[in-house]
Amino acid sequence: MLKSESPASRSEVNGTEKNYVGSASFPNHPTQPLAYSIEEACRVAGLGRSMLYEELRAQRLKGRKAGRRTLIMHADLIAYLENLPERAA
Numbered sequence: 741m742l743k744s745e746s747p748a749s750r751s752e753v754n755g756t757e758k759n760y761v762g763s764a765s766f767p768n769h770p771t772q773p774l775a776y777s778i779e780e781a782c783r784v785a786g787l788g789r790s791m792l793y794e795e796l797r798a799q800r801l802k803g804r805k806a807g808r809r810t811l812i813m814h815a816d817l818i819a820y821l822e823n824l825p826e827r828a829a
Contacts, residue, residue, distance in 0.1 A: 773814060775812060775813050776813075776814065777809065777810070781812045784817065785820075796810070796812075801816065
């Protein structure tokens, strides 16, 4: 390990160390996930499952399928929330 690297930036797998921070494998590691499960999207957006499924069914929120799993892309969730009507004062 180099002196400038912190132990948290390295992981030991099968006795070999791998550098994850700033490595070629993860050059632009995102700080947020690319996609959310239904449960994660509910938690992040503060919405209930029924509401989320209703919005997916009405196609106001885009969902993608990975096998049986429904995923909601981070950008799609942000776009949906930004397009909600503003509350009148």
